[in-house]
Structure formats: structure tokens, C-alpha cells
Amino acid sequence: MQGKKLRFAAAWLFILLALLPLAGCQTKQYDWISTTKLASGHPSGKIALLSVSDYDELVSEMEELMRIFVPEVDVLIRDMDKESLPSLLEQAKQHLSESAFGAYAQVDIMYDVITQNAVPIARFTLHYGRPLSESKQLAKVAEEAVFWQDVTDCILGLTRSLDREILFEPEADVEKELAALLLNLPEGAIGFEDYTLERFTDKNSHILSLRFKYVANNVTLLSAREETRQVVQEIIDPIASVAEHMLFYRLYFALLDCADYSVGTILTGVGPVTGTAYGPLVYGQGTSKGFAQALKMLCDEAGMDCYVISGRKNGRTHYWNLVSINGMWYHTDPAEGDRERQGFSGLYFLFNDDTANTQYKWTYRPEGMECTGKYYTYERIKKMMAETP
Numbered sequence: 001m002q003g004k005k006l007r008f009a010a011a012w013l014f015i016l017l018a019l020l021p022l023a024g025c026q027t028k029q030y031d032w033i034s035t036t037k038l039a040s041g042h043p044s045g046k047i048a049l050l051s052v053s054d055y056d057e058l059v060s061e062m063e064e065l066m067r068i069f070v071p072e073v074d075v076l077i078r079d080m081d082k083e084s085l086p087s088l089l090e091q092a093k094q095h096l097s098e099s100a101f102g103a104y105a106q107v108d109i110m111y112d113v114i115t116q117n118a119v120p121i122a123r124f125t126l127h128y129g130r131p132l133s134e135s136k137q138l139a140k141v142a143e144e145a146v147f148w149q150d151v152t153d154c155i156l157g158l159t160r161s162l163d164r165e166i167l168f169e170p171e172a173d174v175e176k177e178l179a180a181l182l183l184n185l186p187e188g189a190i191g192f193e194d195y196t197l198e199r200f201t202d203k204n205s206h207i208l209s210l211r212f213k214y215v216a217n218n219v220t221l222l223s224a225r226e227e228t229r230q231v232v233q234e235i236i237d238p239i240a241s242v243a244e245h246m247l248f249y250r251l252y253f254a255l256l257d258c259a260d261y262s263v264g265t266i267l268t269g270v271g272p273v274t275g276t277a278y279g280p281l282v283y284g285q286g287t288s289k290g291f292a293q294a295l296k297m298l299c300d301e302a303g304m305d306c307y308v309i310s311g312r313k314n315g316r317t318h319y320w321n322l323v324s325i326n327g328m329w330y331h332t333d334p335a336e337g338d339r340e341r342q343g344f345s346g347l348y349f350l351f352n353d354d355t356a357n358t359q360y361k362w363t364y365r366p367e368g369m370e371c372t373g374k375y376y377t378y379e380r381i382k383k384m385m386a387e388t389p
Contacts, residue, residue, distance in 0.1 A: 346378025
């Protein structure tokens, strides 16, 4: 009988020991770690557990979690007392809401302070106003625009290096985009020699490391660029405020008056100048690339949309322009126009895709620049110019 009672008591003791951990089930027992840990426990996804040392680490980890749309985050900020926590959390909320991804995801952030084993814990609840795919795409487009603006500023400022961390791998071919940028940055192309590009991946971020090489020192190149700008200004200043098609007519022929077409490479203190705007505008000679960049520089200064493209003309490497006149895009080839200057036909002045396809094949053209314009031709604008008092 005594043995039976002992066995009965032992059974109850076993049950009590088994139930004992459940007595504290109202308080989550987290295995805090220094980096993000995701665990099941939220009806709409995952709950993230963070243990961070300071404010910077907090917002960095939170930004990572926002990019995967985590709806709830519990954060242990080490060595942070409960009194100081609310002001820090409010600051973090503002930072995250106004961050690039926070804005694109239209995230609404709320926070509270709870107690876990007498330790203050920050609990963030996040509601997203846009779908993940749409938010990522918006953030990616904006981020790439900032990156390319940084590259532009570096080249114009003759900066030798650029290291940029971006959240998303660029969709476009960076080398291809950089080549197109250099073609359409005529001032920056003066004295630019080459570049190297390296890619690194760190967690969910991508690092692009660019190194730029120039043919001369900054003083020499800045002087050459300023000299080119002065010629551009001298051409544009006398031109009165006229309709866009007449403005382009004057710019086109002003360029042809400046220079002669050349297929050779002429080396000066600022490099091979005939392939840049410096060649036609300052030196008086230019290749098709130099003519195209010079026309781009003139149009930019005059406020006209103009783009340099590369490709092949009758099987040979060639450069020319796309220009927008009164809302319609046209091809224009100033180098070929200069070559036929003695018996000018106007064939290469303004022409559309149908005409271009008979001789030209381009390697890249941005969307929205399809050349369908037919109204403005050399003869028509020439007649308009003659009839204008």
C-alpha cells in the first residue's frame, strides 16, 4: 500500500514538473542574439528578435527587416534603461518612416515598451501600405537614379573613385549604362580616359566600387572644359529666342561652321581631342563622336533634349544624335552633314527611323525616343527661316 502511494505521488510530481514551464507562458522566452532572428509567432508572418548595442545598429537592422516586410519586431537594446528608451524609439520611428524604403512601402510604424524578465523591450509593429514587389521596384528606381547622379558628379568633378552601397542589384548592365552616360556627358568626356568597376555583396546590400582615370591633372582638364564652355556660350548668346526648330537649325550649322570632319586621332595635352566636344568646338576638327558630343553640348546649353547614340553606319562604327523638336524625336548626324557640306542635301539634318534603317544600326536607344517625326525637314525649316523677319 505504501509503495502504491509513493508511485501515485511520483506520478503527480512528474505531471507538475512537466507543466511548470507553461506557468510562465504569458511571457515569451526569447533566445536573444546579436543579429536578426526570425521566428514563427505572428498571424501574418514572422516576428523578428533583435539584440542591438546602439541606435545605429537598431535602425540598420530594422531597415533590413522592412525590406522583407516583417510585421513585428521585438528589440533588446543592451545597456539601455527604460527611461531613455521612448525618446530613442521615437527617433528611430521617424528615421525609418522617412527612409527611402519606408516611404516607398508607405510603412506605418508603431512601438511600445514591454518588460521581459524585468528587462525593457521595444516592440515595433509595422503595417505596409504597398505590396512588397511594388515597393522594391520604386525603391530600386530611385536608388539607381541617385547612384547615376553620384557617378555624374564624380566625373564632372574629376573625382578619382566612388564606392557606393546600394540595397538592390541594378537591373541594367552597369557597364552599358556607364558607356551611355559618358557618351551623353560631353563636358565630362573631355580628358576622361578609362574606368574600372568591381562588385561586392555584403548581406543584402551590393557595393559598386568605381575607379576613374583621366589623361591629365585637374587644372589642365578644368581649363580645357572651361574653354569648351566659352565657345558654346559664344555660339548660343547671339541666337535670339526663337522657335525650337529654328533654334536647332542655327545650332546645327553653327557647329558645322566651327569644324571639319576628321577620321584621325589628334593627341594634345588633354588627350585624343577629336573624339570629344573639345575637338570640333575648340580645335576645329572632330570625328563623328566629337561632332555628336559637341551638338549634345550645344543643345543642352540651349535647353533642347538631345541624346548621343552609337552604332554602325554602312557597317562602320559611327556616332550621331537624337533630338526632340516640338515633342517629336528625330535622328540627326552632324558629322555626315559636315562631310557633304559642299553639296548639302539635308539628308542627314533631320530624319526618322524609316530613313535611318536604310544606313544606320544603333546599339542602344532609351525607351520613348522612337523617331517618328516627319514634319521638320531641312528644306521646310530653311523656308521658314527665310520667311521669318
